[in-house]
Amino acid sequence: MKREAIEKKKKRALTIAGRLAEAYPQIRVPLRHRNNFELLAATILSAQCTDEMVNRVTPELFRRYPTPDELAKAPTGAIERLIRRLGLFRAKARSLKQCAGELVEHHGGEVPASMEELTRLAGVGRKTANVILGHAFGIPGVVVDTHCKRLSRRLGLTKQEEPNKIERELMGLLPRDEWTGFSHRLILHGRRICYARKPDCKACAINDLCPSVAL
Numbered sequence: 001m002k003r004e005a006i007e008k009k010k011k012r013a014l015t016i017a018g019r020l021a022e023a024y025p026q027i028r029v030p031l032r033h034r035n036n037f038e039l040l041a042a043t044i045l046s047a048q049c050t051d052e053m054v055n056r057v058t059p060e061l062f063r064r065y066p067t068p069d070e071l072a073k074a075p076t077g078a079i080e081r082l083i084r085r086l087g088l089f090r091a092k093a094r095s096l097k098q099c100a101g102e103l104v105e106h107h108g109g110e111v112p113a114s115m116e117e118l119t120r121l122a123g124v125g126r127k128t129a130n131v132i133l134g135h136a137f138g139i140p141g142v143v144v145d146t147h148c149k150r151l152s153r154r155l156g157l158t159k160q161e162e163p164n165k166i167e168r169e170l171m172g173l174l175p176r177d178e179w180t181g182f183s184h185r186l187i188l189h190g191r192r193i194c195y196a197r198k199p200d201c202k203a204c205a206i207n208d209l210c211p212s213v214a215l
């Protein structure tokens with residue numbers, strides 16, 4: 001693709017955001033949760049794992065340990081047994097327990113509402129923090145997962161490989177109030193149309209705006 005002037009790219013990104021908003025009006029998090037603590041725990045568990053799998057293990061996990069205090073006091077082995085169907089379950093059990101303890105010790109058992117505080121918690125990187133900020137607190141953020149990365153590169157919005165750099169680049173292209181919605185809709189579009197192996201370009205609502213289109 002020829003180098004695109006930044007203003008032109010911003011305009012194209014905004015048009016893509018508008019089209020995706022029409023295609024996917026709802027951007028609810030597919031992870032089952034009843035409060036911010038459960039959303040945080042479920043998001044930590046979702047690393048390298050489908051939301052459906054996470055939704056299968058969390059009801060029992062949250063029934064047994066409904067608060068950060070109770071989860072922090074749970075034996076690691078008991079948490080492992082409840083989440084063992086998920087990949088990386090040992091590391092995730094350790095992170096969950098430690099994160100719950102940090103919530104109790106430093107935040108009065110509440111989930112904090114800033115990137116800085118969230119990313120200091122065990123198991124929480126910028127992707128998880130942006131999910132929490134956007135959905136629990138309405139604070140805009142770009143969530144860069146595998147779908148967001150693949151689609152923003154295919155769409156020619158970035159050439160970066162690293163999620164943090166992609167996040168910054170997308171933030172520079174779009175107004176702040178688009179960040180959360182845009183990245184979540186890229187994720188939805190990646191799951192439903194722009195598959196990793198065979199993207200369904202014919203059915204794609206933004207195929208006239210995509211330099212990687214293959215019809």
Ligand code: SF4
Nearest residue numbers: 194199201204207210
């Ligand atoms: S046109 Fe094809 S490659 Fe481009 S975003 Fe749509 S499905 Fe993905």
